[in-house]
Amino acid sequence: MATVQKRGDAYRIRASAGYDATGKQIMRSMTWRPAPGMSAKQITKELERQKVLFDEKTKSGHHLDGNIKFKDFAEKWFEDYGKEHLRERTYYRYKELAERTYTAIGHIRLDRLQPHHLLEFYRQLAEPGVNMRTGGGLSPKTIKHYHTFISSVMDRAVKWQLIQDNPCKRVDAPKVEAHEIDCLDETEAAQFMRCLQDEPVETQVIFSLLILTGMRRGELLGLEWTDIDFDNCTITIRRTSQYATGRGIYTDTTKTEKSKRTITIPVELAALLRQFRAWQGERRLRLGDVWCTDWAEHPRLFCQWDGKPMHPNTPYQMLQKFLDRHGIRRVSLHSLRHTNATLLIGSGADVRTVSSRLGHSQTSTTLNIYAHQLQSADKAASEALADTLIRKRPG
Known part of the structure; x- marks a missing residue:
């Protein structure tokens, strides 16, 4: 049965997902935070419900946590969320951006992805030679598209309670210069x-x-x-x-x-x-x-x-x-x-x-x-x- 440990204003719920090939027990965890204004009685009741749900998900293999790598989670995000909620054009645009993103940060666990990883990735995108058509770096506008894609994935990880916050929120999005409108007089x-x-x-x-x-x-x-x-x-x-x-x-x-x-x-x-x-x-x-x-x-x-x-x-x-x-x-x-x-x-x-x-x-x-x-x-x-x-x- 899942166990609970109070940590500040939140609760850490842990449950066993069985054993690996060496006989070591596999533990999964999640953080649950009460909604503002909940009484002690309501917290106790909801916490018990969260324990049962988490225990069932863990045992059935449907549980995800922050240990999952960015690429693995992003692929699940495309399948479980993107196909239904994104415009088709946005979905395929993000698919195009995914390949280069996976090469840079796909191996990093969600709970270990930090702003410096993102800043380094954006710096690489701006380097000469990245843009095969022009021979230069990618434009700030295109780099911002990468930032938006990564942030969308991480936002969903927060909402699904895999991680507590989105590191993209702690990074300034690449600035896109406002261009003067070009039109015929x-x-x-x-x-x-x-x-x-x-x-x-x-x-x-x-x-x-x-x-x-x-x-x-x-x-x-x-x-x-x-x-x-x-x-x-x-x-x-x-x-x-x-x-x-x-x-x-x-x-x-x-x-x-x-x-x-x-x-x-x-x-x-x-x-x-x-x-x-x-x-x-x-x-x-x-x-x-x-x-x-x-x-x-x-x-x-x-x-x-x-x-x-x-x-x-x-x-x-x-x-x-x-x-x-x-x-x-x-x-x-x-x-x-x-x-x-x-x-x-x-x-x-x-x-x-x-x-x-x-x-x-x-x-x-x-x-x-x-x-x-x-x-x-x-x-x-x-x-x-x-x-x-x-x-x-x-x-």
Whole structure:
């Protein structure tokens, strides 16, 4: 039967998990801490319940404790927690980060993982040569992703009472410098739209949607024809299309619940979408049985040549070629989302409307990202009011 030892304001519960090959008894332990405000009687009753539960778990082999190594626990965390609670994109991203993390700290027991282990790992990630593409170290943003992954695992270990605290909380997360928003100004955006008219219809639709709606890349590629309401000129965003190594292209949920939204589009864009749908239908008829039937029930707007969903890297490659052809300075795909937001703000749209169209979970997110643009718009509004009421007084 499990035994109890009081240690400060907590209780240490120990139980036998049998014997190892040498005949040595295997002991497991856990710490239980009463909730604030519990009476002595309640503590006694709950402590007895915890003893019985812990004893049963230990004897059945279902008990974990801080002795488990980080890699072993993380794998269990992926299986028992990650698959159900993480967004699919986050799950596969963490899987990608896991390999390098296991090499550095996978052998360390949870109860012995200390801040200096993490700091050394982050230092190694920043060393030249770690990034195979650039030859330099990983960016602070990527290193912060590693920190978030490790912290998520350790947080769950605390909640499952394997350890008392999360060492990641005692380490400052790598600082990510705030980058100035890169987007097209009004003149560049107008040139962008003029040049689009000389492009194939698919190119026109992809970049018109991005710059006129501000939707994210994954949201764009997740669009299905049933999401387009031609009569009311609206698009409803319900899902995203993502890619992960070993998983391929898959459908995922939107970034947040607020990201599920309906956006009004200009009638000109609705007409262009009709033209694009007709073009896609003709291509599908020409290909016949070659056209992929796996996605027949959920036909995507943007596909590969054979009807399979478009790879997430394709729009970026298309954008760079388009910009080079027309002598427009290179910007990222996400810059078109920023362009949409800044032009809306410049046109006088209120923050709540901009936030809603972008699918931000909170208006404060919009305020933080576009603080400079909002300040400029506020100054312009002040000047316009002064022109009307002060500088243009009759007489």
